[in-house]
Amino acid sequence: MGTGVCFPKGFVAAAVAAGLKASGSKDLALVVNQGALPGAAAVFTSNRVVAEPVKFSQAQMQNGVVTHVLLNSGNANACTGEQGRKDVQACVSALSRSADVSQAKIAVCSTGVIGEYLDTEAVTRAIPTLVSDLSASGAANAASAIMTTDTIPKQVELEVDGWRIGGMAKGAGMLAPALATMLCVITTDAVIDSDTLDSALGRAVQMSFNRLDTDGCMSTNDTVIVLASGESGITPDETAFGAALEQACTKLAKMLRDDAEGAEHFVNITVSGASSETAAVEVARAVSRSNLVKTAIFGNDPNWGRILSQIGTVPSWVAPFDVGKVNVSINGVMICKNGGIGKPKEALDLAASKEVAIEIDLGAGSSGATVYTTDLTHAYVHENSAYTS
C-alpha cells in the first residue's frame, strides 16, 4: 500500500534529482493516474502575474482529462515570457515521448525562484529515468522532491467507505499561499467525474488553503490539482466526497502552516457572531495580517489592544458590528470584554503554548470562520532576508 498520492488505488509516482537544486536533492517529480475512469480538476493562483507552467496547465484542464502531473522545485519559471513558455513545452514533449502519453494529458507545476530561466536540458535529460522509476511506492520521494524551504515533506491519507483520498503539498512561506508558492496534488480512487471534482475542489480550497494567513491573493505559481482514478469502483455521495476532500485539504493546509518559516506559535483566529461568513473571514484576515499582533505573540504578549485595533480597520460595509459588543478571548481567557478591559492578561502564559487560539465574538450575527496563521519571528526575517526564494 502506498502513501500520499499513491494511497488510493490506481496511482504511481516517482522523483529524481535533475540538477535544478544546488543542493543536489531530488527536484523533479511525476504523479500518474493509471485509472480506467480518470477525472481531474484544478485550482490555480488568482495572481495577475502567472507563471508559465500555470498558464499551460490552466489550458490543459480546459481541454481534457489530465493524468500526468510533472512537478519541479528549484525554479518557478515565472516572469520568463516566451522563453519560459518554450521551456514548458520542451518538458511536456519530453514527457510525452518517454511515457508514451498524449501531450493533452500532461499538467506541469513549478516552484522556486521567480525571474530565472528553467534549465530545460536538465529536466528533459532526467525524464526517462523519472518515467522508468514510476511505482506505487514513489509518493514519499515525490513529496520530498517538491520541497523548497519546507523542512518536512507533507502527505495525507484518508479512507472513507471503501474509497480513499491521498495527497502531497509543499509550501513553507509564512504567508502561504499569499506570498509563497504552494503546490498540491490530491488523488482519489473514488468514481467521480471531472465536473463534480471541480465543484468539490473549489469549496475545499476555499475552506482550507484560502484560510491560511493571507490577503486572499495567491502567488505566481500556486496550483492544487486533484486526480480521480475510479479504481475503487465506488461512486461516493457528493456531500461525503466534498467533506473528505475538505478534510484532506485542511490537513495539508495545517501542515503548511505548521512548517511555516521560523514560526514559534501556531495561531488559529476564529471569528464568531459575524453577520456573514465573508465578514468573519475578513475580520480574521485583518488580524492575521498584522505584524504588530504577530510580533506580540512571538514575544508571548497577549496584547489585545493590537488585536482590537486591527478589527477596527475592517470597513463597516464589509463587517457590520458594534465595537462596544466585541469580546476577544486568547486561549479561553476573555481579556477584552465589550470592546474594553476584560480579564487580566497575567492569567495567560503564551510561552507555554505553542498553539494560540484567538477567539473574536463580534456580537453581530451567527456566522463564523477560522483563519490559520503564525507569529512573526527573528527566524522568519532571517530566512527571508538571507536567501533568494
Next chain:
Amino acid sequence: MGTGVCFPKGFVAAAVAAGLKASGSKDLALVVNQGALPGAAAVFTSNRVVAEPVKFSQAQMQNGVVTHVLLNSGNANACTGEQGRKDVQACVSALSRSADVSQAKIAVCSTGVIGEYLDTEAVTRAIPTLVSDLSASGAANAASAIMTTDTIPKQVELEVDGWRIGGMAKGAGMLAPALATMLCVITTDAVIDSDTLDSALGRAVQMSFNRLDTDGCMSTNDTVIVLASGESGITPDETAFGAALEQACTKLAKMLRDDAEGAEHFVNITVSGASSETAAVEVARAVSRSNLVKTAIFGNDPNWGRILSQIGTVPSWVAPFDVGKVNVSINGVMICKNGGIGKPKEALDLAASKEVAIEIDLGAGSSGATVYTTDLTHAYVHENSAYTS
C-alpha cells in the same frame, strides 16, 4: 524665535514629567494658540476602534475653535470605555481651571498602551506647572514629551512670504500610521479660517501621512491638528498655503518613516504609468505591505520577483494594466522589463544604499504616486515582541 510649533508667531508650549512614563521622562505637553484670529482643523483616525481622547476632540472640532491642545504619552486611553471618557473630562476640567480657558477650546491627544486606564490624578496634578511653564521656547520639550518608541523628537519649520508653518509629530511604528499611533500638531501664523484650514489639511494628510507604508487604516489614536493664529497679519493664497502645509506634513511623515522601528533601509515606492492616482497608490501599497519584499531589501537582495508578485495581487478593476508592459527599476537599474527579466541584479549594491527607490511603470496611463516604507528587520521583530506598546 521658537522652534517647531512655536516657530510661527502667537504660539507657546510646555512639557512636564507627569509620571505616566515609567522612565520618568517628560510625558505631558501643551500647545496654546494665543493669536487674535484663531483657526483650527483636524484629521482623526479612520479606525472603527477609536480612543476616548479622539472621540472627545472630534466633538470639540465640530463645536468651536480649539486653541489648547493637551497631549500625553505613556497611555493611549483607548478601549477604556466610560472610565476612559471620565478621565478625559477630568483632564480637560483641570486644564480649563488652570489656564482659565473655556473647555470648548481644548483638544486632547493620547498615545501609548491600549487597554489600560489613564493615571488621571498624575495628569491633573501636573497641569498647573505645565500651564505656568508655557513659553515660546517650549516647543522642543513638547516634541520630546509626546515620544513613545521614537528615538528622536520631530519638528518642522517653514517660512513662506512673511508667514510661517511649524509643527511636531511622534510615531515610530514601522507601519505608521497604519498600526502605530501618530500624533501631530501643526501651527501657522497665516490668517486663515477654519474651513480653509480644514480642506488644506485633508489634502496635505492624504499626500503625506497616508502615503506612509500602510493599508490605509489608521490606529486608534491617530490625530493631526492644525492651529492658525493669524499673527503674521498676512492672508496667504490658498494654493500656496496648501502646498506649504503639504510640504510640512511630508517632511514630518518622512521623519516618522526614517525613525521607524529597526529600519535599515528607507524605501520610496513610486508607481507611474497608472490609469489613476488611486491605482498608483494601491499598487505601491501592495508592494509596501509585503513582508517578503521588506525582508529581501533588509537582506540587500533586489528580488524583483517578489515585487512583481505583489503587483499582481492588485485586482484589475482597481488598477488596470498589462503585466507584459510592467517595468521595475531599483535605484535606477531596470531589473524587470516588460514583466520579464531585465538588467542583471548584480548591477545593484543595496548594502551600500540606505535609500532604496523602487520605480514601477505600469505602462497603462499617466498617473502616479509615491508610498514611503522601510525594510523588515530583526530589530523590528525585537522591538515589537519584547515590549508592550
